[in-house]
Amino acid sequence: MAGYMLEVEGVVKSFDGFKALNGVNLSVEKGEIVGLVGPNGCGKTTLVNVVSGIYRPDMGKICLDGKDITHMPTHKRVLHGINRTFQVPKPLSDMTVEENIDLAWHFGGKDNLARSSVLERTNLSETKYKVASMLTAAQQKRLDLARALATNPKVLFVDELGAGLSPSELSDIATMLKEIADTGVALVVVEHLLGFLESLTSRVVVLDAGKEIFEGRLKEAVKDERVIEVFLGG
Numbered sequence: 001m002a003g004y005m006l007e008v009e010g011v012v013k014s015f016d017g018f019k020a021l022n023g024v025n026l027s028v029e030k031g032e033i034v035g036l037v038g039p040n041g042c043g044k045t046t047l048v049n050v051v052s053g054i055y056r057p058d059m060g061k062i063c064l065d066g067k068d069i070t071h072m073p074t075h076k077r078v079l080h081g082i083n084r085t086f087q088v089p090k091p092l093s094d095m096t097v098e099e100n101i102d103l104a105w106h107f108g109g110k111d112n113l114a115r116s117s118v119l120e121r122t123n124l125s126e127t128k129y130k131v132a133s134m135l136t137a138a139q140q141k142r143l144d145l146a147r148a149l150a151t152n153p154k155v156l157f158v159d160e161l162g163a164g165l166s167p168s169e170l171s172d173i174a175t176m177l178k179e180i181a182d183t184g185v186a187l188v189v190v191e192h193l194l195g196f197l198e199s200l201t202s203r204v205v206v207l208d209a210g211k212e213i214f215e216g217r218l219k220e221a222v223k224d225e226r227v228i229e230v231f232l233g234g
């Protein structure tokens with residue numbers, strides 16, 4: 001038990017009787033980057049939503065830094081150090097980059113270092129006064145990351161941040177994520193791009209139909225019979 005920053009145990013979440021999560025376990029250490037992979041619809045985003053408090057689990061337990069947060073509302077979870085990015089970024093489009101970040105900071109732990117370093121850490125300094133709706137897709141994704149970082153998270157879920165980015169944008173994001181983990185943040189990276197994960201993660205958890213079917217190094221995952229079946233067998 002000791003040592004994990006995030007521990008998810010036996011989480012079940014149903015929608016109208018359909019079990020989107022069927023007893024998921026996931027543990028992440030401080031400073032670790034864990035990849036969360038699996039076919040579309042296997043429950044990755046639902047897990048992010050349950051851990052960040054958007055959905056209540058039907059069963060199971062979620063602990064952050066040793067504290068049971070299973071029944072804690074979302075805004076309190078942010079204060080305790082959990083945050084996430086969205087598969088589709090959700091900035092406030094009429095506000096500037098700086099205003100978006102300040103608003104997130106306000107609802108987070110109000111850590112001044114987090115606020116002052118975030119533009120540089122996400123390479124958005126030059127867009128500080130731009131209205132969010134004017135940003136490129138890649139910049140909007142980085143703004144979503146910046147808003148999460150402004151709350152000074154201990155655990156950060158990144159949901160398909162890489163989708164649609166060019167190779168150089170991807171490598172920039174990978175560098176950013178490594179730097180974030182180096183500051184001690186426990187990172188869970190949801191991603192389909194295996195090359196991206198290979199460069200980032202120490203281990204991956206593979207989900208299928210709401211349950212983890214593999215946990216270990218990505219190199220081993222791609223040789224695992226069940227993983228191959230899920231990805232290729234259909």
Ligand SMILES: Nc1ncnc2c1ncn2[C@@H]1O[C@H](COP(=O)(O)OP(=O)(O)O)[C@@H](O)[C@H]1O
Pocket residue numbers: 015020038039040041042043044045046047
């Ligand atoms: N709010 C919801 N209401 C009903 N069904 C949902 C809801 N959210 C997710 N689901 C269903 O749960 C399953 C898992 O979805 P999701 O977690 O988004 O998958 P992934 O992110 O792995 O592609 C899908 O079958 C999806 O349709």
Ligand SMILES: [Mg+2]
Pocket residue numbers: 044045046087
């Ligand atoms: Mg998803």
